[in-house]
Amino acid sequence: MPPQSPAVDQGISxxxxxxxxxxxxxxxxxAKATGLARSTIAARVDELMRMGLILPQADGVSTGGRPPSQFALNPAAKVVIAADIGASHATVAIxxxxxxxxxxxxxxxxxAVGPVPVLxxxxDNAIELLAQSSRTIRNVAAIGIGVPGPVEFATGRPVNPPIMPGWDKFDVPGWFHHHLHVPVLVDNDVNIMALGERAISWPACDQFMFVKIATGIGAGVIAGGALQRGAQGVAGDIGHVQISxxxxxxxxxxNRGCLEALASGAAIARTLRGLDIEARNGNDVIDLIKAGNIDxxxxxxxxxRDVGEVLTTCVSLINPSVxxxxxxMARVGEHLIAGVxxxxxxxxxxxxxxxxxxxQSVTAERAGVYGAAMLAVDRALAPDVLTTGLVAP
Structure with missing residues (x-):
């Protein structure tokens, strides 16, 4: 376990x-933005530079005399590990x-092989990727992970995940803490996809919904610029809203009549099989669409249209901009979105x-890993974490 750096002054944070x-x-x-004295700003800028969190930039525009020095974030100060775990795949990134x-x-x-083999x-792959990036475990500031099931965000433990046998109440952060003493954030996959899509494509949008349509259906909701998880972490679970x-x-x-039972990839495939069209799953549906199959x-x-029925209520309830x-299933393109x-x-x-x-999503299958990265970055650079010195080299 790497030694913890000295605490950082709250004002510097x-x-x-x-x-x-x-x-x-x-x-x-x-100084103008904070109302602090220039001497105070100078001392705090020097400390942030010592920590490696900011770097001097090209000089600013001079109004007479020597051009003023500028400072900005140093992207290379630290790295985070981001992981997107799906039902049948996993992605890890630095x-x-x-x-x-x-x-x-x-x-x-x-x-379904269980938490220990997956984690x-x-x-193991994160360590290899760190080496490829000329980094080590000591450079890691936080870990963000998305999983395909409900999560108690405060503890990072999956809660009764239907497709994750052996994961219920498993202490994911605790497992990682045996190897890395950094913050570990775990959330459900739709929430991190919402974070990733917004960060890449809609960074200025504070009222935002990301709707995932695949084997299941769910939504990530951002209101007032903050991800909404709800009291038990199931905010946005629109797949089990009943439709007409x-x-x-x-x-x-x-239950009966849930949106997921009518509009998920598996449900659409079932509908087509009822018309004597071979379609085992959502991927087969996508292939049929690409082939121009009218049914x-x-x-x-x-x-x-079914998804749109539920989203109509969401629009009235939270009034998103996007x-x-x-x-x-978004890979079928405009046919799905037109119905919505x-x-x-x-x-x-x-x-x-x-x-x-x-x-349609711009980040597509990479939304999750982008979101896991942002989840980790936001925690690693939060004032309370920075104040403890965990980010400092």
């Missing part, structure tokens, strides 16, 4: 938060403290949809 956006600033600009991916690896991996794979045409269709949750196109369009459609838009734009209040964008 607060100043650093201003510089996290990467924009170069002079001492005078920092990112700098802006969230930019430095090295990445993905492989097929069945989450061991993440750790669901009636007697059974869902794996034990598949109509089934996907109806699934979009709804992003992601997950494996058809219902949301016709059934929602005009004021709520006047400036609402419903779009």
């Amino acid at each position: 607060e100043l650093f938060q201003l510089l996290r956006d990467g924009a170069p600033r002079t001492r005078a600009e920092l 990112a700098d403290i802006t969230g930019s991916i430095l090295a990445e690896r993905s492989e097929p991996l069945d989450v 061991t794979w993440i750790l 045409r669901g009636a007697d269709v059974p869902c794996r949750c034990g 598949a196109i109509q089934a996907v369009r109806q699934a979009g 709804i992003v459609i992601g997950g494996s 838009r058809e219902v949301v734009y016709t059934q929602s209040m005009p004021l709520a949809t006047e400036h609402l964008s419903i779009v």
